Amino acid sequence: MHTAPQETSHHAEIDRQARLFRNRLRETLAGRGALKGGIAGVWAAGLILLAARLSGCHGQAPQRWLLLMLTAATVALPAAILATRRTPPHRAILAALDAAGSAGGLVMCSGADGAAAWPVAVSRLPGIAWRPSRALGGLAVALLFCASVILLPTRFFSSASPEATRGLESLVGELAERVAQAEAEALLPEPLTAALSNHLEKVAESGDATDPARTLEALDHIAEELTKSAAEQAEALATEHAALQATLSLTEQLAASFETEAQTDAQMAEAAAALEQLLSQAPISPSLAGNLLAAVTGTNTLSAATLQQLADMLREAGLNCEGQLMRLEDLKLVEAPACRGSGSCTNAQACAAALAQLLEGSGPDAEAAAALAVICGKPGAGGVSRGRGDAPLTWTDPSSREGAAFKDDSLGTAHLFTDGQAQLQGVSASAPEVPDTPAPVTAGALETATPSKGGAPQAPILPRHRETVTRFFE
Amino acid sequence: MTLPTPQEIAPVSEALNRTLDQLNRMLLGRENLHRLVLAGILARGHILLEGLPGLGKTALVKAVADIMQLQFKRIQFTPDLMPGDILGSHILQTRPDGTRDLVFQPGPVFCNILLADEINRASPKTQSAMLETMQERSVTLLGTTRPLPQPFFVLASQNPIELEGTYPLPEAQLDRFLFRLNVGGLGVDTLAGILTGRRHGTIPAPGWRLSQEMLEQCLAMADRIVLPEAVARWIARLVAASHPDSPEAPARIRTYVRYGASPRAAIALAESARALALLAGRPSVGFEDVRTLVEPVLNHRLILNYQARLDQVTPSVLAEELAGAIDVAGLNLPADVEVKP
Numbered sequence: 001m002h003t004a005p006q007e008t009s010h011h012a013e014i015d016r017q018a019r020l021f022r023n024r025l026r027e028t029l030a031g032r033g034a035l036k037g038g039i040a041g042v043w044a045a046g047l048i049l050l051a052a053r054l055s056g057c058h059g060q061a062p063q064r065w066l067l068l069m070l071t072a073a074t075v076a077l078p079a080a081i082l083a084t085r086r087t088p089p090h091r092a093i094l095a096a097l098d099a100a101g102s103a104g105g106l107v108m109c110s111g112a113d114g115a116a117a118w119p120v121a122v123s124r125l126p127g128i129a130w131r132p133s134r135a136l137g138g139l140a141v142a143l144l145f146c147a148s149v150i151l152l153p154t155r156f157f158s159s160a161s162p163e164a165t166r167g168l169e170s171l172v173g174e175l176a177e178r179v180a181q182a183e184a185e186a187l188l189p190e191p192l193t194a195a196l197s198n199h200l201e202k203v204a205e206s207g208d209a210t211d212p213a214r215t216l217e218a219l220d221h222i223a224e225e226l227t228k229s230a231a232e233q234a235e236a237l238a239t240e241h242a243a244l245q246a247t248l249s250l251t252e253q254l255a256a257s258f259e260t261e262a263q264t265d266a267q268m269a270e271a272a273a274a275l276e277q278l279l280s281q282a283p284i285s286p287s288l289a290g291n292l293l294a295a296v297t298g299t300n301t302l303s304a305a306t307l308q309q310l311a312d313m314l315r316e317a318g319l320n321c322e323g324q325l326m327r328l329e330d331l332k333l334v335e336a337p338a339c340r341g342s343g344s345c346t347n348a349q350a351c352a353a354a355l356a357q358l359l360e361g362s363g364p365d366a367e368a369a370a371a372l373a374v375i376c377g378k379p380g381a382g383g384v385s386r387g388r389g390d391a392p393l394t395w396t397d398p399s400s401r402e403g404a405a406f407k408d409d410s411l412g413t414a415h416l417f418t419d420g421q422a423q424l425q426g427v428s429a430s431a432p433e434v435p436d437t438p439a440p441v442t443a444g445a446l447e448t449a450t451p452s453k454g455g456a457p458q459a460p461i462l463p464r465h466r467e468t469v470t471r472f473f474e
Numbered sequence: 475m476t477l478p479t480p481q482e483i484a485p486v487s488e489a490l491n492r493t494l495d496q497l498n499r500m501l502l503g504r505e506n507l508h509r510l511v512l513a514g515i516l517a518r519g520h521i522l523l524e525g526l527p528g529l530g531k532t533a534l535v536k537a538v539a540d541i542m543q544l545q546f547k548r549i550q551f552t553p554d555l556m557p558g559d560i561l562g563s564h565i566l567q568t569r570p571d572g573t574r575d576l577v578f579q580p581g582p583v584f585c586n587i588l589l590a591d592e593i594n595r596a597s598p599k600t601q602s603a604m605l606e607t608m609q610e611r612s613v614t615l616l617g618t619t620r621p622l623p624q625p626f627f628v629l630a631s632q633n634p635i636e637l638e639g640t641y642p643l644p645e646a647q648l649d650r651f652l653f654r655l656n657v658g659g660l661g662v663d664t665l666a667g668i669l670t671g672r673r674h675g676t677i678p679a680p681g682w683r684l685s686q687e688m689l690e691q692c693l694a695m696a697d698r699i700v701l702p703e704a705v706a707r708w709i710a711r712l713v714a715a716s717h718p719d720s721p722e723a724p725a726r727i728r729t730y731v732r733y734g735a736s737p738r739a740a741i742a743l744a745e746s747a748r749a750l751a752l753l754a755g756r757p758s759v760g761f762e763d764v765r766t767l768v769e770p771v772l773n774h775r776l777i778l779n780y781q782a783r784l785d786q787v788t789p790s791v792l793a794e795e796l797a798g799a800i801d802v803a804g805l806n807l808p809a810d811v812e813v814k815p
Binding site: 025028029032086088091092093094095096098099100101102103104105106108109112113114115117118126127128129130131132134135 | 756758
């Protein structure tokens with residue numbers, strides 16, 4: 001087929017116009033695809049950020065914006081490339097140009113033989129109108145969603161409620177008050193109370209209820225430290241009180257013996273040495289021990305006045321111990337009074353015998369002091385793992401039955417088929433379904449139960465559950 | 475695909491335009507109708523003219539036959555008209571030697587242009603004989619097939635009122651007409667022109683006539699008009715979308731159309747579009763040619779449902795809407811992207 005040069009140039013011009021229009025159309029479709037892909041990307045990024053923030057992985061706001069832009073770009077680019085695949089083929093472009101210019105089919109036939117004799121020109125390319133209002137609306141909604149996910153404070157994404165925040169505040173306040181009182185009344189060592197106060201301040205600042213479990217754990221730790229220290233302090237006070245009581249009894253016995261009969265100097269020196277040894281070995285504070293020893297050793301020989309002065313000092317120190325223990329109880333730092341029932345020795349005879357044993361130097365001093373304390377009627381130091389069997393029983397908050405209660409279960413009915421005493425209750429129209437082998441009788445829920453050796457089932461209460469348990473019992 | 479040269483098309487186009495001018499001069503105020511009738515003749519199709527009495531349907535057919543110097547016959551259809559009355563019949567004749575023989579006497583259908591006036595008044599038996607002749611362009615009687623003279627066109631008329639005692643054409647027979655043209659009323663200026671220029675409404679004689687050879691050249695040239703693939707595809711999509719179950723059918727087509735157009739409609743669109751392009755002096759069919767012809771080609775081929783009657787929706791309106799709803803170039807663009815001329 002011979003093609004004239006004029007025909008070729010005419011066809012080339014039409015082709016050039018068609019390619020130009022096709023490129024414009026492709027650009028429009030790519031832009032549209034990118035916008036739609038961007039919208040999808042923004043939604044995807046928003047959902048990812050929402051999921052991340054709900055799961056506690058928050059990050060920084062600039063990082064969130066960066067993630068949003070990266071996701072949108074990642075989705076928009078392939079979408080734009082895919083959208084260009086919808087670009088119409090060349091013959092459809094020619095048809096569009098023909099229809100737009102009302103060329104009567106001459107543009108479409110520009111490649112046919114003899115087309116050069118029918119010159120037709122595409123004077124103006126048709127316009128491409130894209131109405132992106134809906135897509136832009138969708139983009140605005142998606143951006144709004146993402147912005148809210150990115151910019152909202154962390155507390156909106158946690159399950160904490162204002163009630164929970166208030167509950168935490170009250171817990172912190174209550175604990176801080178107890179620590180402050182203990183510090184003010186010197187019930188606990190000052191470094192410990194200062195450290196606990198500092199820790200409580202930090203918890204109050206950072207504990208904004210975004211992570212209640214964490215805050216509750218911190219509070220539990222502080223409360224445990226406080227209680228532990230108070231218990232140790234109470235134990236030390238109780239021990240000191242017992243030793244003081246024992247020494248007081250001995251002092252009163254000596255004073256009574258001085259009044260009834262005259263003592264030799266040697267006896268008096270021996271009694272003074274015993275008192276000095278008892279005071280120096282007694283578990284009392286060094287300052288008090290120093291004062292008491294100074295009262296004993298100030299004079300070379302014991303006198304009734306000296307013993308009376310010592311007895312007064314011991315009585316005063318004992319009362320001081322009792323007061324501190326009662327105060328610890330008042331502040332709920334200890335659960336049971338460590339010195340309940342103390343204050344005076346009710347078993348003077350046994351105390352004297354023990355004192356004589358102590359004076360004779362038989363047995364370890366610590367055991368002798370403990371024996372003295374027992375004889376004096378102190379019911380034990382209290383606490384969970386210490387104390388005697390007759391220590392007072394202390395009831396704390398009840399435990400939850402959740403997870404500890406037995407699930408209702410029906411017992412096996414196989415024995416009904418084997419029981420000869422079974423009675424006919426009715427006749428079924430269909431054949432009865434009797435198993436070939438009767439099911440073994442099981443013990444139901446008790447089948448897997450093991451002997452607890454007298455112990456009750458225990459369900460540990462996690463710190464995060466305490467509020468719930470408390471509310472349940474309230 | 476070779477386009478006819480301008481030198482080939484120019485004389486044919488000139489002759490057709492002179493024919494059109496003569497028609498417009500003889501019959502005032504019907505330029506568009508005349509163009510469509512001429513396109514129908516060039517497409518070798520039959521035309522159904524529908525309009526009230528006295529609007530010039532018969533005059534139009536007579537004028538066409540006069541200008542084209544074609545043999546013209548007219549049949550006034552009545553309920554008692556029999557097929558033999560239009561096709562012809564065998565007559566027993568006695569020869570000079572005394573023997574007798576059956577001699578075929580051709581009916582009025584043996585002509586070039588046949589005016590079937592008020593075709594809906596004939597019985598279905600006669601209508602079917604007539605329509606079979608239109609389709610086959612031949613008459614078969616007693617086992618003998620006789621071709622009709624070429625070219626052969628039927629221009630039928632139908633009165634949309636006074637329907638008592640009429641036999642409306644079935645859809646299958648309507649489908650055989652290339653166009654159904656509605657002959658409407660005339661404007662005041664046209665009527666005034668008729669009153670002042672025509673005594674007793676006499677139609678003037680044509681000042682120029684189309685020769686038989688030129689008519690044959692016109693018909694041959696119409697066959698050489700190129701139908702681009704994109705236009706053919708648009709015609710196919712139009713016809714396919716006229717069916718309510720088509721995925722590309724517009725909503726109103728789905729609502730109001732019971733049956734869409736047949737493949738014969740697509741062929742009619744393509745052939746008449748070629749004729750229209752030739753009338754415009756072009757070697758190829760454009761989308762605008764098809765758009766012009768969608769209404770006359772499809773308006774009697776869309777079978778509407780009862781809902782359309784209730785809503786007073788006509789096939790012409792639906793055909794126009796269909797042409798506007800289907801994207802011509804098949805760009806298959808998203809809904810929010812549009813190509814504006």
